Amino acid sequence: MMKSIELKLNRYFVGEISNGFPLILKDAAEPIEDMIPEGTLLKIVRPNGKYVATGYYGKQNKGIGWVLTRNQQEEIDQTFFESKFKLAIEKREQFFNSTETTAFRAFNGEGDGIGGLTIDFFEGFYMVSFYSEGIYSFREMIFEALKEVVNYRGIYEKKRFNTNGQYIEQDDYVTGEKGEFPLIIKENGMNYAVDLNDGAMTGIFLDQRNVRLALRERFSQGKTVLNTFSYTGAFSVAAALGGAYETTSVDLAKRSLSKTIEQFSVNGIDYEQHQIKVMNVFDYFHYAAKHNMKFDVVVLDPPSFARTKKMTFSTSKDYPKLIKDALAITAPKGIIIASTNNASFDMKKFKSFIDKAFKETNQSYKIVEQHQLPEDFCTPDEYPEFNYLKVCIIQLLK
Template sequence: MSNVIELNVKQNYTIEYKKGYPLISRDTIANANVLKEEGSIVHLYDQARQFIAKGYYGKQNKGLGWILTYNKNEAIDFQFFKSRIEAAVNARESFYHNTETTAFRVFNGEGDGIGGLTIDYFDGDYLINWYSAGIYTFKAQVIDALDELCNYKAIYEKKRFDTKGQYIDDDDFVKGTRGEFPIIVKENGMNYAVYLNDGAMVGVFLDQRQVRKAIRDKYAKDKNVLNTFSYTGAFSVAAALGGAVQTTNVDLAKRSKSKTIEQFSVNGIDFEQQDIKVMDVFAYFKYAKRKELKFDLVILDPPSFARSKKHTFSTAKDYPALIKDTIAITEKNGIIVASTNNASFGMRKFKGFLDKAFKETNTSYKILEEFSLPADFKVNRSYPQGNYLKVLVVEKK
């Protein structure tokens, strides 16, 4: 690893960094061209050559790296990683003791003090997500910290980076006893089949835990449910266990059908009583309008960006149109669960998307509930973009 690199913070951003802003980006650094080797330690200085913070260089789609400490004398070594991970593990103590929920986030990037790194727990197994080649250079220190702090069956990893910032698909097993998959984890008493060794996704998004519980406990009973962009049908499992009459699951990915069947099956739900469609969600909206189908509960959780043969979808510009399509097939007094994980805008703008869609369709509505990240997804207060999840439960009047 190269020597420490000195970075000069642009004057307009100095105050932000001194207040705890953790992301190092090209916009905020005057001499970003000096960055060469990912994993290099960097020192940030203000215009008066006063030390601000210490971090590392690691390119990901968000920026050039992350601040790690404001103490110039704190070494970025094993002890550093151990102290941060230990604090995170201790903060999740109640999760470890919850027998009804056996999957949660142990370490949430910059929220726990190390941007570009997350660690999830799945019933005794740990999964590390590396978001840049830079943070991956510290792999040995992170693994050694888990060795000292945690009892585990096995450790797995996802390398979510390459030259294009994509996932690197190779063997995800790191150490321990290699497991048999799927493993069945619990979430508020519901079962989910999880694969830690099979591609970028594991089968369930842990940040939606509270939303699934709300669907099961408050919104699904006696409802006809449409789950769009359904992935493995996790929301539909919650709806079915909450007493839904039927769920319709729509996703373009071919493997979504077998994965959804599996999730229903591990919960003792007859998947043949559910409707599972492999098709473009936007084509399904047209089909539903043509057939005059209506639903009591519609779940929208699209990716931030998606492309099919006929459609390109971006939440930042296309969400209002998606809501308008949804309003058209939602029963009067029906419920829409609208979700996005796009970090580029906040809850206020997201509410604006919904308001625009309802006004343009001359439909009134009421927001019943809203959700952001659960407690195990700790957020840095100086970096609101880190609280990326926005979910609104809306009643169509």
């Protein structure tokens, strides 16, 4: 029997939790004593003691835990996890049957009923990500449930919660076949190299699948494409396969060079026909503007927060400046693909950043497409704040 404590809600949050909000915010309830271990089950009650829901204690961003069920009789055991996984797999039948896309999200946290837990599928391998010590305490139960529900080549895990400010380095292999990396997966017919046992990252952000497809299908043919904060060059690959005249990938991380070369190579693309720059994106903006360089398409997909020796960057404060820097090197009637995964503001606020940048540079524009999370990244329909991805494809009008 798992340890359980009673958590009394503040009266202002009773309606929210009762009506389906999955995250238990720090201010939503009476403080939990420091000695209570993360992973403790929470019997969530009204101020008068009446049952509302069952959750677990696990610190994640602004929350102290997640709701698991609103059925007082439901046990949080292996059967519980199995039922959640089965439903998630059934919802994604089209992805499991696809030969064109062999990597996608198989279970998406609160959207599939268990906040703090995601499971990604990579060509028969599953990668389970834990976002707090609380959900990690259910680790064995989760793996046993997953093994009962899916056919798998191998299972890997990622601890995506901090311990003393540092990500935990570990061997991420759990069970089954040990992968030979890089593993080549397909996304809409494109090849990408991934590594499930190489620190926090895998080599591709699966949530950008539809945006890469849009770039390949509608915005690349005969164009010059600048891919900033390029990571392993996934957008550059999509642009090249879409017929781009040339791509330029810019990222500060030294390993981005070898990783981008690898992504081009697994698609049979001659990487020497493309530019790969290992440097600060803002330094590159300055360099490109100084040399009067212009790009038909500019991709902006920065981290939510970054710090270098010279500067700090935050999407919540600095995105308008980022767009203005991009505008200075975007060709007339060019395209800017502006993206952020910062969950602290919504699409309306993001569009206000775009509008601010264009007004301050006295330029006109229209948003020709907008994207949020793809369909495998299920989110609660009634709570759009969990749909963190915001992408606007912007057409300059002159």
